[in-house]
Amino acid sequence: xxxxxxxxxxxxxxxxxxxxxxxxxxxxxxxxxxxxxxxxxxxxxxxxxxxxxxxxxxxxxxxxxxxxxxxxxxxxxxxxxxxxxxxxxxxxxxxxxxxxxxxxxxxxxxxxxxxxxxxxxxxxxxxxxxxxxxxxxxxxxxxxxxxxxxxxxxxxxxxxxx
Numbered sequence: 031x032x033x034x035x036x037x038x039x040x041x042x043x044x045x046x047x048x049x050x051x052x053x054x055x056x057x058x059x060x061x062x063x064x065x066x067x068x069x070x071x072x073x074x075x076x077x078x079x080x081x082x083x084x085x086x087x088x089x090x091x092x093x094x095x096x097x098x099x100x101x102x103x104x105x106x107x108x109x110x111x112x113x114x115x116x117x118x119x120x121x122x123x124x125x126x127x128x129x130x131x132x133x134x135x136x137x138x139x140x141x142x143x144x145x146x147x148x149x150x151x152x153x154x155x156x157x158x159x160x161x162x163x164x165x166x167x168x169x170x171x172x173x174x175x176x177x178x179x180x181x182x183x184x185x186x187x188x189x190x191x192x
Contacts, residue, residue: 033071033072033073033074034072036075036079037067037070037071037073037075037079040075040079040083041063041067044079044080044083045063047080048080048084048087049063051084051087052066052087052091053156053157054136054139054159055087055088055092055135056091056096056100056139058100061096061100062090062091062096065090065096066083066090069086069090069094069095070082070083070086091135092135125179126175129174129175129178130175133171133174136167137167137171137174138171140167140168140171141168144168150164150165150168
């Protein structure tokens with residue numbers, strides 16, 4: 031049996047599992063599975079195909095061609111602040127957004143879902159990740175943002191990274 035045939039059989043039998051795993055890495059899990067398939071089809075079939083494929087999806091979603099091809103849509107343009115309070119609030123929101131961008135991929139994506147109003151129980155059910163793991167990630171992200179804000183250079187004269 032050649033490599034393509036083995037990859038095709040693997041994808042057919044494991045498709046639902048691969049889509050579930052891809053949900054951890056991006057918003058377009060079906061596209062990520064398909065993209066990774068096209069990247070792997072001519073590669074040698076590995077001894078542990080699910081682990082290999084999962085790692086390939088992670089690589090594609092975080093630094094590969096998939097990440098370059100699938101851009102997150104631009105955020106809407108913010109309106110001009112009308113007062114000093116509005117300007118202060120806008121700066122605070124932008125600072126928080128920058129801190130969120132510095133979180134690890136998993137924490138960042140999960141925290142964005144949390145901010146969008148998704149219920150952790152729904153995310154756990156859809157992704158297959160235990161709710162306790164998701165709650166820990168949210169709490170860890172909140173703490174990192176809180177620590178970064180409370181340790182701003184203006185507050186103590188030093189710089190601290192996430």
